[in-house]
Amino acid sequence: MKGLHRALALATTLIAFSGASIATAAAQDYPTGPIKLIIPYAPGGGTDAAAAVFSDKLGQILGQPIIKENHPGSNAVIGTTLLAEAAPDGQTLMVVTGAIANNPYLYANLPFDTEELVPVSILTTYPYVLAVRSDLPFNTMQELIDYAKANPGVLTAGTPGRGAGAQLVLGLLNERAGIDIRDIPFKGAGESLNAVAGGFVDVVFSGYETVRPFVESGKMKFFAQSGTVPLGEEQIPPIADTLPGFEYQNWLALIAPPGTPENITDTLNEGLTAIFSEQEVKDRLAGQNIQGIASTAEEAKAYLSREMSTSRSIIGTLGLQPE
């Protein structure tokens, strides 16, 4: 059945893309037809995988299929633009990462106002793990900070490029610890990880699952992460143990177009709450060390604006200007 869904999704995408606005009926009938779920990243990425956890189940609860469409590009700006232009009838939704909170401070001419988008729910949060080349002479966060202070500007960090979460968490660490780990931008997280494994760069911030194979093969070690509680089987301690109050989470949110009425976001949230309380879903997310959250629309809105102000201050200290 799943295969059939994908085939249908492709067929619909190919054939009916231009004239796809089906729903004009009143909101109480929601949903009136298949729901289009915009993924503003290339197919096969982490967001796709996380969206797969809930989209089929949500579709069953709502009685309408949810069809994924990938619109990658420009740090999710291209997908978000499409969402902002869609009708506020809940027939078009988007799953996006924390990038959406950074973009207003990275791009000068965004074709939409981030504040006007309607966050439906925060879906997941997970911290960044700090992985270090295994032959470096430190094994705790405090030792790393001491080393960086004794050898200013010597350590380098691979980041996935301008405005990525991993770059922001590095900026936050440099600022809080009063150190200068130099930022070497790469194209995506994979390249930055390979550069650390090859010994060309010293440290990298990345998701737990992406770092783990390198640690197992002995190329890297990890001893800190950006969450608030110990993480994974290894019980990796949070950076906050060394630098009190340090926290930076990556997150995923479900977002609706500007002006989407409350009864629609309520319907969606009810479904999400039911899904995230299922044991199978909990296990699947726990296996990837991801925390599943179904928040209310107000909570999601408050979360987004809090994240936006954090992003603004970090991007300010990094010295990045909107382009």
Add this chain to the structure above:
Amino acid sequence: MDLLTNLDIGFQAALSLHNLTFCFIGVLVGTAIGMLPGLGPLATIAMLLPLTYALEPVSGLIMIAGIYYGAQYGGSTTAILVNLPGESSSVVSCLDGHQMARKGRAGAALAIAALGSFFAGTVATLLIAAFSPVLAEVAFLFGPVEYFAMMVLGLTAATLLAHGSFIKGVAMVLTGLILGLVGADVNSGTYRFTFGSFSLTEGIEFVAVAMGLFAFTDIVANIRSNQARDVASPSLRNLMMSAKEFRQAVFPVIRGTAIGSMLGLLPGGGAMISSFASYAVEKRVSRHPEEFGQGAVAGLAGPEAANNAGAQTSFIPMLTLGIPSNGVMALMIGALMVHNIAPGPFVMVSNPEVFWGLIASMWIGNAMLVVLNLPLIPLWVRLIQVQYWVLFPIILVVCCVGLFSINNNVVPIYFAAGFTVLGCLFWRMRAEAAPLLLGFILGPLMEEHFRRSLLLSRGDLSIFWHSPLSVAMLSIAAAMCLVILLPQIRKGRKAAFEEEA
């Protein structure tokens, strides 16, 4: 013998009827999407991925792998027959493969591609089985400095690769470099040449450039030349390759396999770079370099073997270290994780049937591709005899659907149209489009690695001669320039003297 027991486990897993079926489905789907331009293996596998959740892990992986190398295979069929590179790695197959087809040797060209790929696939599979853990380390020898040196070598080779005027070759590479600059700069994120448009921030779509310059330009050029088709119609006798062609193909295939096996280990487009590299090498060592671009057997056989070997060995970093060297490998890691198998050095120990089963299936899949494709050659060859008024609209429609499906967006179609105009201009000027494409791909990578190296060294250029690998590659590039340029300079001088006299 550890290797034999391991292979035994592998073949037991891969030869079950269940897994054979999925292997066959994989290579069949792969061949089909390889022939259709635009719809690449990445998008197809992403669509089929949920299907594998319900399967045994090894069956799912076998199918995905089949799609991946099947696509490399299918890509060459359309490249040879209708000058349409379905995959970026088959751009090179257009150069001589399509010329062979025009001379009535389409059957032979397809057979050479099929058998060359099979040989390369077999050797690469053996390499994976025997040396995976050792070879995986090769990827870690390449940092920004080494990548930069490799790109310089690649671009130098590309300039020499152009037949005809040397100056035109340089001009085309430079044009490619400029086109490649469009989009966000990796280091600073600054937008270059985007003219305020968000559709240009990710750069110009490669598939659109390739289709415009190759397939669409070819269509316009054919229509312009009086509707008369200069393709010799293949008779049945022509379907088989001659003994002479076989002999001409043997060494290029072996060299191509070696080049592809090494470059495939490197993250980021190893298979494609390897086909360009092999072409350049074949042209250098050939006793008849003037035949290249006119249907030289070596110019098809080498690159075909190289891109298939590269596609196979790119599995090594993923299987042994859990590191994806390209998008397809990243999806395979995703497929493993769904089954709670953590990709990494322990898969070999914890799930030997997955690891060795996949390797054994690669060889079986390659054999299936040959069995599937050789009997179909007479059918494919008929394709080039189809009337223009039937064939061209079909190609155009399929290409446009493919272009649209890249990003669910019509912009790439407009770009392909624009590049068709440009391609026709180049065609009138007798300038080769292949060096442009290589400049377009390698230029931005070269800049990126160059600036990253300097970021690491804080602007100290000496970083480039601290790495032996980098020194070696830069020296080869310099030597190649000398070999090519010296005779030209001498000739130029002689001409100048003669004029004076």
